[in-house]
Amino acid sequence: MIYLDHAAATPVSKKVFEASGPYFLEEFFNPSSPYLPAKKVSKEYEEAKNVIARAIGAKGSDLVITAGATEANNLAMAGVSGGVLYLTTEHDSVRRVAEQYGGEAIKVLPSGLIDMEDLRGKITDETELISVSLVNNEIGVIQPIAEIGALVREVRMDRLRRGVKRQILLHSDASQALNLLDVNVARLGVDLLTLNAAKVYGPKGVGALYVSHEVRLNPLTVGGGQENGLRSGTENVPGVIGFAKAVSLAKEHLNGNRKKYAEFKKVFLDELQGYELPVKKHMLDNFVVLCYNGIDAERLVFLLEEKGVYVATGAACAASKGVRSHVLAAIGLTDSEIAGSLRISFGETNTKEQIIEAARIINEVVRAERERVAHE
Amino acid sequence: MIYLDHAAATPVSKKVFEASGPYFLEEFFNPSSPYLPAKKVSKEYEEAKNVIARAIGAKGSDLVITAGATEANNLAMAGVSGGVLYLTTEHDSVRRVAEQYGGEAIKVLPSGLIDMEDLRGKITDETELISVSLVNNEIGVIQPIAEIGALVREVRMDRLRRGVKRQILLHSDASQALNLLDVNVARLGVDLLTLNAAKVYGPKGVGALYVSHEVRLNPLTVGGGQENGLRSGTENVPGVIGFAKAVSLAKEHLNGNRKKYAEFKKVFLDELQGYELPVKKHMLDNFVVLCYNGIDAERLVFLLEEKGVYVATGAACAASKGVRSHVLAAIGLTDSEIAGSLRISFGETNTKEQIIEAARIINEVVRAERERVAHE
Numbered sequence: 001m002i003y004l005d006h007a008a009a010t011p012v013s014k015k016v017f018e019a020s021g022p023y024f025l026e027e028f029f030n031p032s033s034p035y036l037p038a039k040k041v042s043k044e045y046e047e048a049k050n051v052i053a054r055a056i057g058a059k060g061s062d063l064v065i066t067a068g069a070t071e072a073n074n075l076a077m078a079g080v081s082g083g084v085l086y087l088t089t090e091h092d093s094v095r096r097v098a099e100q101y102g103g104e105a106i107k108v109l110p111s112g113l114i115d116m117e118d119l120r121g122k123i124t125d126e127t128e129l130i131s132v133s134l135v136n137n138e139i140g141v142i143q144p145i146a147e148i149g150a151l152v153r154e155v156r157m158d159r160l161r162r163g164v165k166r167q168i169l170l171h172s173d174a175s176q177a178l179n180l181l182d183v184n185v186a187r188l189g190v191d192l193l194t195l196n197a198a199k200v201y202g203p204k205g206v207g208a209l210y211v212s213h214e215v216r217l218n219p220l221t222v223g224g225g226q227e228n229g230l231r232s233g234t235e236n237v238p239g240v241i242g243f244a245k246a247v248s249l250a251k252e253h254l255n256g257n258r259k260k261y262a263e264f265k266k267v268f269l270d271e272l273q274g275y276e277l278p279v280k281k282h283m284l285d286n287f288v289v290l291c292y293n294g295i296d297a298e299r300l301v302f303l304l305e306e307k308g309v310y311v312a313t314g315a316a317c318a319a320s321k322g323v324r325s326h327v328l329a330a331i332g333l334t335d336s337e338i339a340g341s342l343r344i345s346f347g348e349t350n351t352k353e354q355i356i357e358a359a360r361i362i363n364e365v366v367r368a369e370r371e372r373v374a375h376e
Numbered sequence: 377m378i379y380l381d382h383a384a385a386t387p388v389s390k391k392v393f394e395a396s397g398p399y400f401l402e403e404f405f406n407p408s409s410p411y412l413p414a415k416k417v418s419k420e421y422e423e424a425k426n427v428i429a430r431a432i433g434a435k436g437s438d439l440v441i442t443a444g445a446t447e448a449n450n451l452a453m454a455g456v457s458g459g460v461l462y463l464t465t466e467h468d469s470v471r472r473v474a475e476q477y478g479g480e481a482i483k484v485l486p487s488g489l490i491d492m493e494d495l496r497g498k499i500t501d502e503t504e505l506i507s508v509s510l511v512n513n514e515i516g517v518i519q520p521i522a523e524i525g526a527l528v529r530e531v532r533m534d535r536l537r538r539g540v541k542r543q544i545l546l547h548s549d550a551s552q553a554l555n556l557l558d559v560n561v562a563r564l565g566v567d568l569l570t571l572n573a574a575k576v577y578g579p580k581g582v583g584a585l586y587v588s589h590e591v592r593l594n595p596l597t598v599g600g601g602q603e604n605g606l607r608s609g610t611e612n613v614p615g616v617i618g619f620a621k622a623v624s625l626a627k628e629h630l631n632g633n634r635k636k637y638a639e640f641k642k643v644f645l646d647e648l649q650g651y652e653l654p655v656k657k658h659m660l661d662n663f664v665v666l667c668y669n670g671i672d673a674e675r676l677v678f679l680l681e682e683k684g685v686y687v688a689t690g691a692a693c694a695a696s697k698g699v700r701s702h703v704l705a706a707i708g709l710t711d712s713e714i715a716g717s718l719r720i721s722f723g724e725t726n727t728k729e730q731i732i733e734a735a736r737i738i739n740e741v742v743r744a745e746r747e748r749v750a751h752e
Contacts, residue, residue: 001413008414009406009610017400024393024579030385033688034674035681037377038384067443067581070599070609093599093608100598198610203400205443205581205612220596222476223446223469232469233446234385234574236581298410305411312409 002354002361005312006199006286006347007137007176012242013201013249013348020203020242031235032224045237048244052208055247056174056193057184063208064217064230065240069175069196071220072209073097075231076131076171076192079217083128083166087114087143089327094131094173106132110332112141112279114148123155125164129192133173134183138314138327138343139279140287142181145172149189169215175199175207178250179347180258180284191215195247197239201348202246206239261285264346264355271359278333278341286347290362291333292340295369300342303365309358312343378685378730378737382575382662382723383513383552388618389577389625389724396579396618407611408600421613424620428584431623432550432569433560439584440593440606441616445551445572447596448585449473451607452507452547452568455593459504459542463490463519465703470507470549482508486708488517488655490524499531501540509549510559510569514690514703514719515655516663518557521548525565545591551575551583554626555723556634556660567591571623573615577724578622582615637661640722640731647735654709654717662723666738667709668716671745676718679741685734688719 023041031042049060066072070093077084077097084103086094089112095103104122107115114132123130130152132143152170159166174183175196185193193210197203211217211230223232250257262285269275269288278291292300297313304311314325328338342362346355399417407418425436442448446469453460453473460479462470465488471479480498483491490508499506506528508519528546535542550559551572561569569586573579587593587606599608626633638661645651645664654667668676673689680687690701704714718738722731 005406005409005411008409009404011402011404012400014401017397021393024388025390026387028385028387028580030381033381033384033686034677035381035686037686067447067612068609071443071597073599074597091599092601093597096598096608203614204404204610205615221447221450221469222472223449223467225468232450232472233444234580236443238579239581301410310409310411310413 002309002358003349004344004346004358005310006349007140007343007345008312009204010199010201010347011349012203013246015249016202016242016245019245020238023238023241027237031237032226041237045235045240048240051244052195052240052247053210055178055183055251056195056210057186058210061228062210062212064211064227065236066207066209066231067205067236068198068207069093069173069194070207072194072196072207073131073171073173075209075217075220076194077101077129078220079215080128080169083124083126084131085119085122085127085129086131087133088330089136089138089141090131090133091137091173094133098131108330111281112136112139112331113282114143116144116147116151119148120151123151123168125159125166127155127168128166129169129171131171131173133175134181134188135174135176135284136327137176138325139289139331140176140284140345141279142177142282142284143172145170145188145190153189176284178247180254180261180286182254185210185212197243197246200246200250202243203239206236206243208243258285261346264350264352267352268344268355268359271356272363278328278337279331286345288344289328290342290344291337292342292366293334293337295340295366295373297340297342300365300369303369304361307361307365309361312345313341314343378734379725380720380722380734381686381688382725383516383719383721384688385580386575386577386723387725388579389622391625392578392618392621395621396614399614399617403613407613408602417613421611421616424616427620428571428616428623429586431554431559431627432571432586433562434586437604438586438588440587440603441612442583442585442607443581443612444574444583445469445549445570446583448570448572448583449507449547449549451585451593451596452570453477453505454596455591456504456545459500459502460507461495461498461503461505462507463509464706465512465514465517466507466509467513467549467551470509474507484706487657488512488515488707489658490519492520492523492527495524496527499544501535501542503531503544504542505545505547507547507549509551510557510564511550511552511660512703513552514701515665515707516552516660516721517655518553518658518660519548521546521564521566529565552660554623556630556637556662558630561586561588573619573622576622576626578619579615582612582619584619634661637722640726640728643728644720644731644735647732648739654704654713655707662721664720665704666718666720667713668718668742669710669713671716671742671749673716673718676741676745679745680737683737683741685737688721689717690719
């Protein structure tokens with residue numbers, strides 16, 4: 001099996017599983033309970049939050065632990081009254097929330113990068129929040145968040161000067177980023193940042209929203225008042241312990257992984273024999289988008305699976321509903337190109353040999369499929 | 377260690393941990409992905425939901441998986457526009473939500489049971505939702521949900537006759553119930569029911585809301601459209617697999633556990649030498665409330681812990697904030713009685729010998745503390 005869909009799901013790494021194990025079985029106490037073993041668990045939970053937070057240059061108290069990136073993205077906007085701008089290529093968990101607040105989409109360039117001119121033109125005194133993911137989940141394009149952050153600071157200063165009281169916040173979904181980017185909230189200039197354990201070899205059902213001190217959010221769920229009142233419910237201790245381990249491992253292997261995936265990408269494209277990529281630059285090294293115009297990518301997924309290669313046609317949750325990728329449409333691909341597009345995402349389950357073998361199999365399957373279509 | 381706080385947290389049972397393990401490590405695929413291994417995971421996830429649902433007489437498609445009981449309780453009310461009635465002894469995750477909708481509290485009798493007359497008197501044509509937990513989390517009192525369900529049906533028929541269009545729904549938080557009660561949504565007559573994996577030896581961070589076909593809810597989080605659009609986010613596969621296993625085990629051992637905990641309670645109270653309980657009847661057999669008037673229960677928790685016995689003064693999340701138990705106040709205990717109250721909850725970590733030993737230690741500690749207070 002050659003699994004090339006790490007953008008959809010990553011396995012929990014052995015070390016993460018081992019780290020969280022005791023918190024299921026022995027250290028199971030409710031962190032709010034009054035006796036020492038529970039207080040110890042509470043302390044370890046907070047320390048795990050610190051580990052996650054430090055990896056992005058923040059403090060544990062800046063994080064609200066959620067059930068994943070979707071909840072974090074929903075929570076990020078739970079304080080605004082309107083005036084949301086979002087990148088048109090965002091994941092549904094940003095788009096659908098933004099739409100609830102009458103959000104307006106910002107264009108992307110054919111490179112997949114944000115159209116900064118379009119953004120500048122759309123910011124008004126009503127704008128309260130801008131949401132742009134750090135790395136796009138379908139095409140792996142890395143957005144210039146620091147540049148957007150600088151623009152937001154400019155707007156903030158200008159509002160201050162003119163006595164406009166409305167806040168303007170920058171939110172970024174960094175779900176896909178931690179494996180290969182050194183994410184730092186201050187350098188990025190974000191007020192809100194989404195993290196997702198399940199994309200960095202941590203457990204499913206755990207995520208976090210970084211919330212800068214100045215931001216006031218409304219909770220999505222109320223109750224026992226956990227997470228500083230922003231997200232009630234008994235803490236998912238094993239999940240957060242695992243999340244912290246996963247983030248530590250990502251941080252530890254960051255440079256090694258960058259080199260590894262850069263090499264994977266090079267040998268993969270070399271083997272694909274002069275194949276022309278629709279998205280080339282500003283991409284995370286573990287993403288490749290292949291576009292076979294005139295071929296049905298859903299058939300390719302099926303044919304490749306028969307040969308033990310697992311790839312995607314786009315975001316898993318969108319693909320399962322059979323809708324055309326709004327991301328590929330936004331970067332200007334035709335319907336026929338979109339229908340022939342595959343998303344490849346390398347990860348820890350892969351070896352260099354697998355990558356070469358996968359490219360060989362893709363070449364072979366595409367060639368056969370082209371012939372079949374030609375003779376139809 | 378004698379742990380007597382299973383109402384606050386239960387350890388994950390070994391069998392649950394073993395059942396979910398492979399879904400962290402090998403069966404890690406995104407259930408929305410298009411290839412067969414992912415479709416297999418998706419099928420197993422749906423089957424796990426069916427197992428949980430069947431345990432309460434429902435179908436998997438009636439369940440919305442959440443991050444726990446708190447989210448389920450919040451979601452249960454996410455469709456109403458007002459007119460919420462809730463039992464005054466409810467957990468904060470019901471009370472705080474109900475308050476957001478201008479909820480009105482229903483009284484309890486000194487027995488801890490709902491005051492049905494008060495409920496009848498408070499139902500108006502504006503009432504949209506009534507929320508009463510099946511088992512109270514502090515005193516273990518089992519509420520007559522089926523009787524409330526019958527009343528709700530009467531109100532519904534009456535509204536139908538009179539052409540009043542407003543819906544009336546019954547919600548019950550059954551978090552504490554599954555270990556010892558045979559819960560069935562039709563028999564109870566509930567439209568919405570909350571379940572919690574972490575109280576039945578399943579993992580933390582997983583719960584479910586049963587939603588009857590006729591009920592239309594508004595999602596708390598939007599995005600990829602999972603859980604029939606009612607709760608977006610990649611499915612927590614290992615969590616739900618574990619939850620299903622935990623529910624199966626609870627069901628399997630229901631009768632055995634009832635006998636076991638009834639015996640535990642008997643030997644415990646025998647050993648406590650004629651101790652008079654503030655709440656006696658209609659209680660789940662694994663709950664005991666001890667009330668030592670004139671003694672500081674928080675000190676007792678500390679002294680008992682020194683002797684290896686772990687008990688609570690009330691709900692963990694309320695106790696951690698140092699607030700007086702609203703539940704014990706509602707059943708008519710004085711401030712001094714409340715300050716001297718302990719919650720004991722037996723569970724799978726206990727043996728009969730432990731229970732006798734714990735009662736002996738409690739007697740001893742209380743006696744010493746009474747003497748200390750008398751000589752102060």
